[in-house]
Amino acid sequence: MNHKHPLFFLQIIIPIVLIFIMLIFLPRFSSMQKWEGQKIYNRHCASCHGKEGNGLKNLFPAIRESSITAPQDLVCLIRNGRNSGSVVAMPPNQTINSKEMKLLLIYLYKEIFRISVPNLLSEEVEKGDAFCNP
Numbered sequence: 371m372n373h374k375h376p377l378f379f380l381q382i383i384i385p386i387v388l389i390f391i392m393l394i395f396l397p398r399f400s401s402m403q404k405w406e407g408q409k410i411y412n413r414h415c416a417s418c419h420g421k422e423g424n425g426l427k428n429l430f431p432a433i434r435e436s437s438i439t440a441p442q443d444l445v446c447l448i449r450n451g452r453n454s455g456s457v458v459a460m461p462p463n464q465t466i467n468s469k470e471m472k473l474l475l476i477y478l479y480k481e482i483f484r485i486s487v488p489n490l491l492s493e494e495v496e497k498g499d500a501f502c503n504p
């Protein structure tokens with residue numbers, strides 16, 4: 371009977387402790403993701419659209435109110451750039467890798483558009499990259 375106690379400890383207590391450790395680190399992990407995305411946004415997008423996504427007068431649209439929010443459409447737009455008759459065109463960007471693209475999109479959804487992050491974001495980013503390269 372006595373032999374069961376150490377086993378009980380290993381099988382029950384250790385998983386419980388691990389779950390608590392995960393619960394403590396999970397929010398930090400997601401804010402780390404957000405911070406990574408912010409760095410990518412600041413490096414590649416903020417010069418035109420502003421740190422808060424408020425744009426610049428008639429030159430650069432306020433993407434806070436972007437009409438384009440679907441993940442595949444965003445990947446295509448970022449990869450190919452766009453000029454729908456505006457004074458300055460949005461240049462194509464092929465330097466962001468797909469891991470960075472996902473972090474950038476998470477940042478856009480959470481902090482710029484302030485809408486919920488779409489499901490299956492990784493798959494959507496991959497599809498965007500597969501179908502939208504010029």
Ligand code: HEC
Pocket residue numbers: 411414415416417418419429430431432433435436437438447448452453454455456458459460461463478
């Ligand atoms: C050199 C300036 C410049 C940079 C850098 C830039 N953009 Fe743009 N962006 C524009 C311009 C100009 C438009 C409008 C293009 C058009 O439709 O003619 C635009 C359009 C957009 C739109 C569509 C807004 C709408 O409602 O139609 C989104 C979203 C967007 N950009 C996101 C980004 C993101 C994300 C990045 C960084 C990866 C980025 N842009 C980098 C200039 C820029």
